[in-house]
Amino acid sequence: MSLYKYVFILFFTFWCQGALSQNLKLKIYGANASETKIIDSIGYAKEAIDFITLQNNLNSFKTRLSQMGYIENEVTIPLHQENETFETTIALKTKYESVYIKTANTPTSQLPNEIIVSQTNDFIEIKMEHIEVALNQLNKALVKEGDPFSKIQLSNISKHSDYKLQAELTTTTIQKREIDSIIIKGYDKFPKSFIKHYLKIKKGNVLDLELIKEKTKNLENLRFSKQLKDPELLFLKDSTYLYIYVEKTKSNTFDGFLGFGTDETTDKIKFDGYLNLKLQNNLNFGETLSLLYKSDENEQRTFDVNVKLPFLFGTPINLDAGLNIFRKDSTFVTSKQDVELSYQINAKNNIGIGLKTITSSNLLDSDSSIALADYDSQFGTINFNHFKPQFNNTLFPVNFVFDLQFGFGKRNDSNGDLNQIISSINSFKIFNLNQKNSIFLRVQGALLNSDNFYDNELYRFGGINSIRGFKENSITGNLYGVLNTEYRYAFSPSMYIHTIFDAAYYENRLLSSEEKLFGFGLGFGFLTNAGLLKFNYASGKTEDSKFKFSESKIHLSLQANF
Structure with missing residues (x-):
């Protein structure tokens, strides 16, 4: 075969492919030049890959015309081919601007005000282009009332005036549905009380699937479970089954840190640290058991145990009980007991009342220069808690916490009774600027209002969990407030660095002193096979002193889930 034949065959092949791949063209005319101009201004798909698509485009355009008010539009010249273009003629006829709808007993409060032209007790006027929106809104309102198979439509449509129509709104209801049974799939031992009191989904609730989907999203707020997929419904003749798909997740945590710095008097390195163990939902009850042991460089020891039992006996009431023992070398020992009953307002908010008792013993001789005493205290407390997680972020799984408590x-003691008031706040918020950058802010503080004070009843703060750059629990006061700030930059979903800038103010009326404190530093964290490892380097100073890097604090901590 000659070269010319090869070239001819190649050219013919490409020509055929080009010819076969050309789109079909569509041209729509109106009954007159004015209508054609209107059709062109509205716009329509003028090309299609095949004839079926072209026909569908034409039908879609006719539907759009009806929605705009040209409900009498009619094809006067059927679709036909002229050369390479398919042509048709549509007579638009009268454009109706709005419809007066007789609403009867159908509620119209669900309709947005912007689509309503006018309204009386019996009629509502809606623009033609908003009719579909209005019907959908009204149908959703019926679905929310437990009738998922309801139908709503306009009937007895007639002419009201030259450019307006009138119609009746008719509703076809089948059967109102309620939730007859709730079935958990994936995690069969999921605590059922959380469905009723945490998600607020109960048997007998009017069926509203969209509302149920919103509520089940709160499963993501639980540390011990996550939602596998959206809930589903099974409709039987006389009953409705709700299926919720849940998976159990690792929720036990171990948190520990090792801190070290230079002793001011001996110039030797001293160590301090803590161990914090939290066991959650191991009994498939949603319960939480927390254990904490802390030892610091000031020869102070803390032991704390707390248990939380949610939704006691199937009620919406939670029980929190705790014991805290604090020992200051051979100076004193203080024991605190807390009991609180709380109510779960919703998935994020909790309010409670409780009783706090404190017993402290002076371990020194009676002639000690330190203002210590044996005493007993009792407080009635009220507490509010807000919790918002972001468990999709493995580095920072909690976005917002707000905890506020008052006590009276x-x-x-040996001098009699003295009225006191206590209050405390602990709150933090992460502001996510984008995927990599975020700002962390935390505010914490406490107040003891009393006519006089003992050293062994004052608040103790300082260290990694309050103002960084200072010794653990080295600062005492009857009032204090701490602001922690961090700018965080995430290199990846498993590693980040951050700045440290802390500020604090405290008062110690026992010593007639008040002071401002500051802490500066840097830190980083990264996920390992063992958990999240954190490193902080911080240096602290008072308002009138200078930074001494020899007194800086280094903190290493590891948090693991299991």
Whole structure:
């Protein structure tokens, strides 16, 4: 075969492919030049890959015309081919601007005000282009009332005036549905009380699937479970089954840190640290058991145990009980007991009342220069808690916490009774600027309002969990406030660095002193096979002193889930 034949065959092949791949063209005319101009201004798909698509485009355009008010539009010249273009003629006829709808007993409060032209007790006027939106809104309102198979439509449509129509709104209801049974799939031992009191989904609730989907999203707020997929419904003749798909997740945590710095008097390195163990939902009850042991460089020891039992006996009431023992070398020992009953307002908010008792013993001789005493205190407390997680972020799984407590009570010692007031706040928020950058802010503080004070009843703060760059629990006061700030940059979903800038103010009326404190530093964290490893380097100073890097604090901590 000659070269010319090869070239001819190649050219013919490409020509055929080009010819076969050309789109079909569509041209729509109106009954007159004016209508054609209107059709062109509205716009339509003028090309299609095949004839079926072209026909569908034409039908879609006719539907759009009806929605715009040209409900009498009619094809006067059927679709036909002229050369390479398919042509048709549509007579638009009268454009109706709005419809007066007789609403009867159908509620119209669900309709947005912007689509309503006018309204009376019996009629509502809606623009033609908003009719579909209005019907959909009204149908959703019926679905929310438990009738997922309801139908709503306009009937008895007639002419009201030259450019307006009138119609009746008719509703076809089948059967109102309620939730007859709730079935958990994936995690069969999921605590059922959380469905009723945490998600607020109960048997007998009017069926509203969209509302149920919103509620089940709150499963993501639980540390011990996550939602596998959206809930589903099974409709039987006389009953409705709700299926919720849940998976159990690792929720036990171990948190520990090792801190070290230079002793001011001996110039030797001293160590401190803590161990914090939290066991959650191991009994498939949603319960939480927390254990904490802390030892710091000031020869202070803390032991704390807390248990939380949610939704006692199937009620919406939670029980929190705790014991805290603090020992200051051979100076004093203080024991605190807390009991609180709380109510779960919703998935994020909790309010409670409780009783706090404190017993402290002076371990020194009676002639000690330190203002210590044996005393007992009792407080009635009220507490509010807000919790918002972001568990999709493995580095920072909690976005917002707000915890506020007030207490009123009295202290009893050898001098008699003394009325006291206590209050505390602990809150933090992460502001996510984008995927990599975020700002962390935390505010914490406490107040003891009393006519006089003992050293062994004052608040103790300082260290990695309050103002960084200072020794653990080295600062005492009857009032203090701490602001922690961090700018965080995430290199990846498993590694980040951050700045440290802390500020604090405290008062110690026992010593007639008040002071401002500051802490500066850097830190980083990264996920390992063992958990999240954090490193902080911080240096602290008072308002009138200078930074001493020899007194800086280094903190290493590891948090693991299991």
